[in-house]
Amino acid sequence: MLILLVTLFxxxxxxxxxxxxxxxxxxxxxxxxxxxxxxLNKGLLYFTPSNGGERKILMEDGKAKDPRLKVSLISVRLTDLTKKDEGVYAVLLNGKDFLVLQLKVLDCAQKISRFYMQDLEYTISEKARYLEYSAPDNQNVTLTLWNRTDTLNNDDRRGNVERNVWRITRVTQADNGYYNFRRRDRSLDSRILLTVNENTYYYDPKVNGRLLITNPWTGGPWTVMFKQDTEDEKMRVMKDGRLYRDYNQFTGRIDVLSNGIEIDPVKTLDSGTFEFRDKQGNLALSAKVEVIHASHHATTYMVVAAVALLLGLCCCYCCCCRKRCCKKDKSAAGATEGHAVTYHETNEPTGPSYSNQPYPSVYHPQPVNSPAFTEPTAVAIEPPPSQPNTTVYPPQPTNVNPPQPEFSLYPPLSEIGPSSSQGFAAAPTFSSEVFSSDAEPRFQLKGVAFPSAPPLSSDAPTSAVYYSDKLNFLGTSC
Structure with a gap:
């Protein structure tokens, strides 16, 4: 048993x-x-078609049995292949069949498309001598349409050839098929597959409205068939340009005009396809109708309005957020810029350089505790050359808590020292108690005396400080 299996394998x-x-x-x-x-082979060459046809002999004892089989001492070739040559080729050696070739024939034709009643022009080579035609569903049957050397027997039903230009006027579906241009030895020079399509129109009438379907621009009289979108069967509406008299869904609502057919009023069941065919049955026009209900328009308007409203709300929200962000940025920038006090350079003596901390609104004639500066420096203010270089200390105040001004950055000059006629009074000495409880560097001012600021923890009444360039009198002359 094992030997038999090995032999079969x-x-x-x-x-x-x-x-x-x-x-x-x-x-x-x-x-x-x-x-x-x-x-090498003196046996038989067999061919078995792939479509299930009978097996036939192509070569026997080195001689061809088919005129398209070219046999020589160095090669065997099969020429002018057609679809019927598709299958399996085998040889018979020592009484056994050996498969040698499985052939598949491809359709490599040039595809050309035209619409109903259009013209076709195609340039051929000078080597072409014959034109053959075969239907798309039966390529084995061919019909010779044109012979370059025998023009009297040419068939003009599917065009003609003049000066190497092949022309067909007003093509229809009857012209669909394969066109083979062959040379003198009947070998294929070029191959064309022509496909003619119908024209397509689209209509979207409203319910209870009027619908006019225009006829194809040429040809007729027409036979019209109708097929609903939900049905498979077709309904005859018109035959050879006249309405079909049998009862159908269009009875009483359809009429034939010079340029088409009219349906009035339109119903929902009229949605479908109307096919216009000529006397030969060629499809010239497909009119696709989709009846629209009034509710569809209302729904469309509601959707558009909702989308518009949503977009408007989004735009308003974005604008509000942008305004709020801009206000916050401006407030933050104003607060930052308000604390910075700029002292302009002048010819008059200037006071010490202060940090960017807000200046207290009320000053006392005697020094009290206040926050320390980050980097204190001592600046001496010299009097004018005409005055003696003397240092005058302000008198001690008799009232510790004098009445405070309601809104002032600096006290009046009467509290600072004598008038300008008596010379410039020296500024009070700023001790370590003025700025911090810890030991800090001391510095002393000469010239105009400025009262010290009360401590931040003082119980004395204070008012809000208004920062403005108008109060920066240090940058302007008196």
Missing amino acids: SAFCGASAGLLQEKACYGSKVKLPDKINPP
């Missing part, structure tokens, strides 16, 4: 080991394997 592998698969275009040629050449 070897025979099967031997029969299929040399199988070659080839693909070739229609009208071309294919070379068979060298193992079947006449010097």
Whole structure:
């Protein structure tokens, strides 16, 4: 039993080991394997069609049995391939069949499309001598339309050739098919597949409205068939330009005009496709109708209004957020800029350089505790040359808590010292108690005396400080 299985397996592998698969275009040629050449093979060459036809002999004792099979001492070729040559080729050796080639024929034709009643022009080569036609569903049957050397027998039903230009006027579906231009030896020069399509119109009438479907621009009289979108069967509406008298859904609502057919009023069941065909049955026009209800328009308007409202709300929200952000940025920038006091350079003596901390609104004639400066410096203010260089200390105040001004950055000059006629009074000495409880550097001012500021923890009444360039009198002359 094992020996029998091995024998069958070897025979099967031997029969299929040399199988070659080839693909070739229609009208071309294919070379068979060298193992079947006449010097090596004197047996039979068989062909089995892939469509299930009968097996036939192509070569016997090195001689061809088909005129398209070209046999020589070095090769075997099959020329002018057609769809019927698709199948399996095998040789008979020692009483056994050995598969050598599996062939598949491809359709490599040039595809050309036209609409109903359009014209076609195609330039051919000077080597073309014949024009053959075959229907798209039966390529095995061919019809010779044109012969360059025998123009009297040409068939003009599907065009003619003049000066190497092939023309067909007003094509229809009857012209669909394959057109083969062959040379003198009947070999294929070029191949064309022509497809003619119908024109398509679209209509969207409203319920209870009027619908006019125009006829194709040429041809007729027309036979009209109607098919609903939800049905598979077609309904005859018009035949050879006249309304079909049998009762149908269009009875009493349809009329034939000079330029088409009119349906009034339109109903929901009228949604579908109207087909216009000529006397030969060629499809010239497909009119696709979609009836629209009034509710569809209302729904569309509501959706558009809702989208517009939503977009408006989004825009308003974005604008409000942008305004708030701008206000916050401006407030933060104003607060930052308000604390910075700029002292302009003048010819008059200036006071010490202060930090950017807010200046207290009330000053006392005697120094009290106040926050320390980050980097205190001592600046001496010299009097004018005409005055003696003397240092005058302000008198001690008799009232510790004098009445405070309601809104002032500096006290009046009467509290600072004597009038300008008596010379410039020296500024009070700022001790360590003025700025911090810890030991800090001391500095003393000469010139105009400024009262010290009360401590931040003082219980004395204070008012809000208004920062403005108008109060910066240090940058202006008196």
